[in-house]
Amino acid sequence: xxxxxxxxxxxxxxxxxxxxxxxxxxxxxxxxxxxxxxxxxxxxxxxxxxxxxxxxxxxxxxxxx
Numbered sequence: 001x002x003x004x005x006x007x008x009x010x011x012x013x014x015x016x017x018x019x020x021x022x023x024x025x026x027x028x029x030x031x032x033x034x035x036x037x038x039x040x041x042x043x044x045x046x047x048x049x050x051x052x053x054x055x056x057x058x059x060x061x062x063x064x065x
Contacts, residue, residue: 003062017048
């Protein structure tokens with residue numbers, strides 16, 4: 001078990017969750033056309049998904065190794 005990998009993995013997961021929560025509070029305040037807002041939401045969801053998968057992968061590797 002590699003404690004460093006597990007800690008970095010949980011930190012990455014926390015950053016992804018914070019990104020989603022922050023975006024949820026920020027999006028209603030943006031005054032953008034619906035097409036632009038949809039693009040920004042998609043980009044944010046993609047970045048958060050990559051962070052979540054990276055964090056989960058780090059935790060699994062840290063626990064397995």
